[in-house]
Amino acid sequence: MSLIEGRALSVRFGDLAVLDGVDFAANPGELIGLIGENGAGKTTLLRVLADLQAPGGGEVRFRGQAVGGIPRQAYAREMAYLPQGAESHWPLEVRHLVALGRLPHRNPWQPLAKEDFERIATVLRWTDTAHLANRTVTTLSGGERVRVMLARALAADPKLLLADEPVASLDPFHQLQIMELLRDIARQGACVLVVLHDLTHAARFCDRLLLLHEGNVMADGAPASVLTPQNLEKAFAISAQYGERDGAMYLLPWQRLRLCEDESGGHP
Amino acid sequence: MTQISSSNTLSLDVAKTRPLFPLVAGLSLALLVLAGLSLTLGKVEVPLVEAARGIFAKDPPLATILLVEIRLPRLILALLVGGTLGLCGATLQGLLRNPLAAPGLIGVSSSAALGAVLMLYFGLAQSFPLALPIGGITGALIVVLLIYGIAGRDSSVLTLILAGVAISSLAAALTSLALNLAPSPYAAYEIVFWLLGSLADRSFDHVALVAPLMAVGWLMLLSTGRALDALSLGEETAATLGFHLQRVRFAAIVGTALAVGAAVSVTGGIAFIGLVVPHLLRPLVGHQPSRLLGVSALGGAVLLLAGDIAVRLLSPGLELKLGVLTAIIGAPFFLYLILKTRREMR
Numbered sequence: 001m002s003l004i005e006g007r008a009l010s011v012r013f014g015d016l017a018v019l020d021g022v023d024f025a026a027n028p029g030e031l032i033g034l035i036g037e038n039g040a041g042k043t044t045l046l047r048v049l050a051d052l053q054a055p056g057g058g059e060v061r062f063r064g065q066a067v068g069g070i071p072r073q074a075y076a077r078e079m080a081y082l083p084q085g086a087e088s089h090w091p092l093e094v095r096h097l098v099a100l101g102r103l104p105h106r107n108p109w110q111p112l113a114k115e116d117f118e119r120i121a122t123v124l125r126w127t128d129t130a131h132l133a134n135r136t137v138t139t140l141s142g143g144e145r146v147r148v149m150l151a152r153a154l155a156a157d158p159k160l161l162l163a164d165e166p167v168a169s170l171d172p173f174h175q176l177q178i179m180e181l182l183r184d185i186a187r188q189g190a191c192v193l194v195v196l197h198d199l200t201h202a203a204r205f206c207d208r209l210l211l212l213h214e215g216n217v218m219a220d221g222a223p224a225s226v227l228t229p230q231n232l233e234k235a236f237a238i239s240a241q242y243g244e245r246d247g248a249m250y251l252l253p254w255q256r257l258r259l260c261e262d263e264s265g266g267h268p
Numbered sequence: 269m270t271q272i273s274s275s276n277t278l279s280l281d282v283a284k285t286r287p288l289f290p291l292v293a294g295l296s297l298a299l300l301v302l303a304g305l306s307l308t309l310g311k312v313e314v315p316l317v318e319a320a321r322g323i324f325a326k327d328p329p330l331a332t333i334l335l336v337e338i339r340l341p342r343l344i345l346a347l348l349v350g351g352t353l354g355l356c357g358a359t360l361q362g363l364l365r366n367p368l369a370a371p372g373l374i375g376v377s378s379s380a381a382l383g384a385v386l387m388l389y390f391g392l393a394q395s396f397p398l399a400l401p402i403g404g405i406t407g408a409l410i411v412v413l414l415i416y417g418i419a420g421r422d423s424s425v426l427t428l429i430l431a432g433v434a435i436s437s438l439a440a441a442l443t444s445l446a447l448n449l450a451p452s453p454y455a456a457y458e459i460v461f462w463l464l465g466s467l468a469d470r471s472f473d474h475v476a477l478v479a480p481l482m483a484v485g486w487l488m489l490l491s492t493g494r495a496l497d498a499l500s501l502g503e504e505t506a507a508t509l510g511f512h513l514q515r516v517r518f519a520a521i522v523g524t525a526l527a528v529g530a531a532v533s534v535t536g537g538i539a540f541i542g543l544v545v546p547h548l549l550r551p552l553v554g555h556q557p558s559r560l561l562g563v564s565a566l567g568g569a570v571l572l573l574a575g576d577i578a579v580r581l582l583s584p585g586l587e588l589k590l591g592v593l594t595a596i597i598g599a600p601f602f603l604y605l606i607l608k609t610r611r612e613m614r
Binding site: 050081083086088093108 | 365491494497498499500501502504505507508509510511512550554555556557
């Protein structure tokens, strides 16, 4: 039985089919990259899996049980969702913000316990934010804030992590560091589903890629089988330069294969 | 590869929390001192010890009667109403994630006022003294039903606010209508005076009427603490942290209606306490919404009590209305806070 499974998921916003019969299943221990052009339905798929949005058609099952039927707090103990551009509405200290990730594991009036603090310290270290623990979150840079928000999501010790573009705004060092972290977390038995735009990260770190195009699954499988020139042309309208280092594939998006509307031969 | 090996050194002070104790102790001390002042100050000097000794006497002296029948209910109401306004302000600011939110925002204050004004208008207030609070509470409860009727159960916070604004305007318009159609200048004067807000001449009957409603409201508001913390990260993340936002909104709004409706119905309009108190105390609790709730209740009680003592000291003759004082001091102070926050944001 898969950890999480979506069957024939469809979501419509008015006339627009954002998800159009998506089938998807993921197992513990997998790091899955969710790729696709802007508007392909990646975020919507994550939101449906996180039970933030009921699909218009189809259903999501977690450990074989329909997510709608799982009590919210019980699901929150298993699943963490990191939205794109996550922000804090109050200028909280970083350690207090990360502690919010422990809420699903606490009873209403129970204070933070030793294992909570240990977990918080651990995830701060994992995301390389321990030195920021006493800083106010509003004083952090964009990349630092994303790492703190990831620490918040990891604080719950989720079995399923749904992360929407967690590395897009990071410096190169931390892009590599966070991708390695996500891979290690998957190695330890969690299922990690991450939206990516960097195809080299997708190729190099993920066990599996899910390529969405116009609300459909265009390809689902090992990175080398998904990132073919044909798929890149169909899904992204680009061609890429392929290469290899230390046995891992990398690719560099190089050329557009179509013009934008109103773009008659080159930019003004 | 080794980055997630967990060494068990708690190398950093994540576990250290800023203690609430000094803040709570300071506010409690201020509350005690002010409570003592509130019982002693007035047109007639009341020696506290002598008056307290008289409580169990068969034929209590005037000082005791003054203390128990007049000063004590006034003190208790100041604490209840101030605490309510502070707590509601903190809850609503947490719920809406907006430091400008106030109990008046969802239309409860103005409709409770309208309910009481109608009692004055139709002359019921003269026939029995509790007509005013009963009218006010009824007005507040009707508004809660209306807000839910208009906004529906799945509505966003924005819809709730807009419904509140619409209802506030309607209640204000109907209050104006009552003034407009008032049978005599004296009746209009009475309505206006009540609307200004005061704690003078209230009795234990008022306390008994509003305390149970406030208690229920307070419990509902306090139950939202953890969810308010989660809401710091936005509604969606709060939902994925296991909170039912519909339930949280219900508790916050119905709790506010019960507590503030009851408060307004005995005191009239008292502005800015619910806005300013959470705003002032928030930095002292590390901006954490759940920790703000209790201290805001305490802070609201302190501020309202101080205001009530101030009106008695400032104008012993024709008493300055408490609501007027809080508005006159509160509004410029709030403007100052806005300008200060804006500078910090930059």
